[in-house]
Amino acid sequence: MTDDGAPDGLWDRLDGFLAADEASRAAGELAQLDADALAAGAGTIGLTAPDDRLVARFKAAWCTRPLHALEQSKGQRGWERFSPLELGLLAIDIVVEQMELSDGADPEEVRSLLARAAGLQVPGAESGLLRAVADGVLGALLEPLEVTYGAADASGAYVRHRWTDRLMEEIETFDGRFQLRASHAAVNILVGALDLDDLESAMAATTAALESLIKRGRLGVAERRAQDARRLSKTYAEDIRRLVAMTERSVRSVSWDAELRPQLQRAYAHLEDRVSAEAALAHRLEDLPHDLVAGPQLASISDVVQDCLRRHRELHAAVMSSQTTLLDRQAEQAFRAPPALRLVDLDSDVLRPLLDRSVGDAGRIVSGCFAGFVTARPPRVPGLAALLLRLLQPEKDRQPARGETIDDSLPSDLADEVTRFSAKTIEQATAIMAGIDDAPASLASLLAQTDDPDVGRVIVLLAAAAFDPELVEGALMSVSSGTRLTNGLIGGDDLTLHRLPRLPRRERVTA
């Protein structure tokens, strides 16, 4: 790893990219294809006979759309001087580079690499802007691709299909980390293999080409082909990872016998071929004379071949164990009642029907299910200390607007009541009430401190108002003490009065 956390060699690759390399050319070709496909009639494919290749090409063309859209709208976002398309391709390459069977790329790392690459495009740009560009590019790659296209079916009739995919996705690993993985569609943009069949034959072809190039001594070209081989191998690994994951889930739903078993068997056979061809190539590379000129190039090719070989061996093992797991799980299932759980189409089966119901009906349904919206938590019965703190918490939305000050005086209706009394009476009452600041007191004990019925009335008014106060720090709070007042002035429950503590002022730190 380099000092900024980027894997070795990534910066070399980054430089190569920005100097317009084969990947941008590939994108250019695809953009042309995009235009051609659209000129041919907005997604109308194979006019009279089915043509799978054309459909695959249409999809491949569509895949670059989010990046083109970003490129087109960059003016509106103030990113004129950046090249989001290049950054998008770079992002795919970074992610593919870091993808392994059980691991993807760290989103934060990709983000910071992209921000630095954006910084190379526009030297001196603010770091906030660079991050925004990086986020924009990642956001575009994570967006789902959706398109409706038409193609001729076997009888020649024009049929519309809906297709969804995505270039990149974010997944959560078993230990709760988040990672980015590039999809098949994304690697397509880099290497131009169109589907799984294609991928398998492209892998075989690349190894064969590599062999022939090495034999003819064209090591420069061979080195580039070897990089292609690695990208293909990573994409294939991603497909297999999905297949294995699907197999593990399928115990419950998909009929694996019909759908998955043939795929697993094919993958198994393909990987067996790959492993033996690559092992042979690796041997041959070792046997070649490593002179001063060819040595470094041969070493780099050999590294890539070894890397592919290692990955394919791992995949081979994963596919094999997945077949066994499946058989085991099936045996296990046989002893259990099938799970009653049927998964739901939330949008059409729940949200829509709910919107059509009456407020009363739908309200009852959602509030009845309220407990199911989040996970279980202990009931909130706070201790006294926690209760006090919670009560003292300023209300979230109640921040004074500019120029407004919080009025610290009595609530207006209470103020009206109190001001009926003379200033002297009020003063005496507040002096008695001040005793509460030191320790809580009962209303009865406060009333006992005066003979003046008016002073008593003011005390009662203040205590009653404190029974349901706006709870802010320093406010007066009263609770029923459970005993009856025996004072002749008023009847009812005696109250215990507290003064809520004032929190120590925190020093405001100025930056």
Next chain:
Amino acid sequence: MSTTDAATLVRFALDRRASSFNDPEHRELRARLGDEGFRVEVHHVADGLGLEVLYAGPSGLLLSARTDSPFAPRLEDYPLTVRSAADRLCHGLIHVAVGALAYPRADDLEDRDRVIRLTVHDVDAHLWQMAERRAEDHAGTDVPVADLTLEPAWAAWKRQRRAGQTQDGRAHPRTTRRWVEVAFDWLVEHDLAQRVGEEGGGTYRLNRAHRALVAEVTSQRLVEALRQADDRVG
């Protein structure tokens, strides 16, 4: 001893600060779930408390409370004031819409690895769009006014304020947009989502626990409640 251990594991699951990553005792108990006998014990303890174990994640158990459990989250604890039947409905609809947007089809609920990102704007716009569409479909039919609880849910949604400011320039607290944000924050508080950015009024990442909860609890209960409501009518 084994019952105490099982109950301790359940206790850890109820305490959001207790991740098995940083507590050796928790980690050790979590590892014992491989033992069938212990697993059964944990299920019994949870069951007695009105809890269902959804799965054992790496940081601990994921528990969902049955409606009658003392551990069930209650509407009173919701961080928004519910003033009317329509308020209650709107808050519920927002949570349903989060699930419906994140996993519209049953297949999406199966794909445990994929992480969903949603923005406040996505959810708010989805509900408004659906309500508008329903309003168009029902153009010309008058909404009953005598009893507001007979009003269709989409119409109640459309009556709400979408966005806005108070007179002194603060964000208005009673807008659907603000409600959606609060709903997401509530998910964050329960470790079901993370806020990851400010785009679209706030971008949130929903995690595996959220998907499991929606797949196995939320959606199942909603469908069952809808079915029961139909039975009452029919």
